[in-house]
Amino acid sequence: MEKRYEIRQLVEESDKREAGKELLKNLRDAxxxxxxxxxxxKRDTQEYRIRSFLAVKNEVKSSISLSDEVWEARKKDGELLVLWGRRKLEGFDGCLIWCLGTDAIKTMFASFARESKEILRGWVKEYGLLYNAVSEENTDAVKWLNFIGTGYTEPFPRGDMAFRPFYITEETMYSTEKKR
Structure with missing residues (x-):
């Protein structure tokens, strides 16, 4: 069966900038x-209504600009599905990863999860450890991370959400595959 989307690494700064703008317009609510x-x-506050867009815009922009690699998945018709990347932080083992999507990713979740797992497997081989944190309310992201094979540590509060730090290693990826 032919894939209905394409994955590619974004190298040119102009491509990254344009993909970031498109993502901002279509970013999943979660x-x-x-x-x-x-x-x-915190949601349902005046401060949220005033500051959230700028905060999200700045985070998307910095995630893209500070990453060592940025990737995108697009439907064959050009519609953006998801952007993700990695960044080596000086003084820390492993590599920080991030992934932000549009609602369109739900239509191709299973095939994207399988293919992105192979990309992350390569990053794990290169860095040994991938990490970040995810909101427990972001159920689609948690589902994707669980498919990839992720370990979690104790949650911490931020804003009005609970975030769970996660890590991905060869061991966590292998333990998920072993269960299947």
Missing amino acids: DYAEIAAMEGL
């Missing part, structure tokens, strides 16, 4: 709320 909460904003 990703939007998660970014705003990480900035300490």
Whole structure:
């Protein structure tokens, strides 16, 4: 069966910028709320209504510009599904990863999850450890991470959400595959 989407690494700064703008226009509500909460904003407040867009815009822009690699998945018709990337932080083991999507990713979740797992497997081989944090309310992101094979540590509050730090290693990826 032919894939209905394409994955490619974005190399040119102009391509990254344009993809970031498109993502901002179509960002999943769960990703939007998660970014705003990480900035300490609480939904249903005046501050959230005033500051959330700028906070989300700045986070998307910095995630893209500070990443060592940025990837995108697009439907064959050009519609953006998801952007993700990785960044090596000086003084820390492993590599910080991030992934932000549009609602369109739900239509191709299973095939994207399988293919993105192979990309992350390569990053794990290169860095040994991938990490970040995810809101427990971002159920689609948690589902994707669980499919990839993720370990979690104790949650912490931020904004009005609980975030669970996660890590991906060869061991966590293998343990997920072993269960299947």
